Amino acid sequence: MRIRCIVGPCCGPPVAPCPLYVLDGFDEALALLPSPARTPTAVGLSAEYRMARALFDKGAHTELVTMLPALLATSQARADAGDAADFARLAGCYDLATEALSKIGRYSASRITADRSHTYAWLSGSPLASAASARAFSIVLRHEDRADTAQRVTLGAAARIEATGLTTPAQAAAFAQMLCTAAYSAAQAGDRDRALEMIGDAERAAALLPDQPAGPRHSFSVTPASVTLYKVGVLWSLGDAGAAVHTGRNLHPAQFPTAERRGRLHTDLARAWWQWGKAEQTAHALQAAHRAAPSEVRDRPGIRSLVTDLAERHPRTSGVRELVAATRIRPT
Secondary structure (H helix, E strand, C coil): CCEEECCCCCCCCCCCCCCHHHHHHHHHHHHCCCCCCCCCCHHHHHHHHHHHHHHHHCCCHHHHHHHHHHHHHHHHHHHHCCCHHHHHHHHHHHHHHHHHHHHCCCHHHHHHHHHHHHHHHHHHCCHHHHHHHHHHHHHHHHHCCCHHHHHHHHHHHHHHHHCCCCCCHHHHHHHHHHHHHHHHHHHHCCCHHHHHHHHHHHHHHHCCCCCCCCCCCCCCCCCHHHHHHHHHHHHHHCCCHHHHHHHHHHCCHHHCCCHHHHHHHHHHHHHHHHHCCCHHHHHHHHHHHHHHCHHHHHCCHHHHHHHHHHHHHCCCCCCHHHHHHHHCEEEC
């Protein structure tokens, strides 16, 4: 069975079904930010950011991209007359934009937001802001097939965090997160020894962290379970599909506080099952991902491509027809 994507060009990976006018509006805002709708205050900006992060966490990508220009405008206006903390807030807003745009496949725009975050994080002087910026930047670099550079960026951020002495929970969580991100980048670059070494270091660092993240969602929210999920990604990136599935066998959705992370749990396991040649398990994992967070299947180009491959090669496998319908990919 051949299939056709009904929302993107057939000659490449399917694109995310975020309306074009929304994406174009965001691109226009990157060129010329709108004027803030209200007087920017730290309290108001924090509330606006939490609203945007909540949209990301539940996979409401169209709504999030729609509100990002206003968030960036408010944060920029605050930083223009503010201090180091305001630069850190602005960097965090650009990090959120980078994550969202990368997830839906808007890579050229995500490179712009990542660069801006890097600048404002540096101006803030905050190692935590720099670490968050480095994490977002590494996502962009991996999509540019520059995993070696992504690894160096995240290792540099990890060193700066470690130099703080890790005296606060936020610093300890950020350090564990940087190790996870660097391990995944190393795996993507094919550096097996370094990837396994760093994910092992991350596991040891995370063992001292609580099972559920403390503090606001916009801080680093690393837990032992989230590190194990990173390990699943490291292992399938290294081609160890069976080990990845084995590592993820005791993970369960209740360990992850957001729909986005619960969906990611299932899509990472789906990638591992697919790499292992297990079509039925792949389909079941993707169905679980869609139940947890439909946008993790519907909006991510890589997962849409996985559904495409699954439908082309195993059209009669249980669950495949439902996945095709969910992602709006149609047989021809």
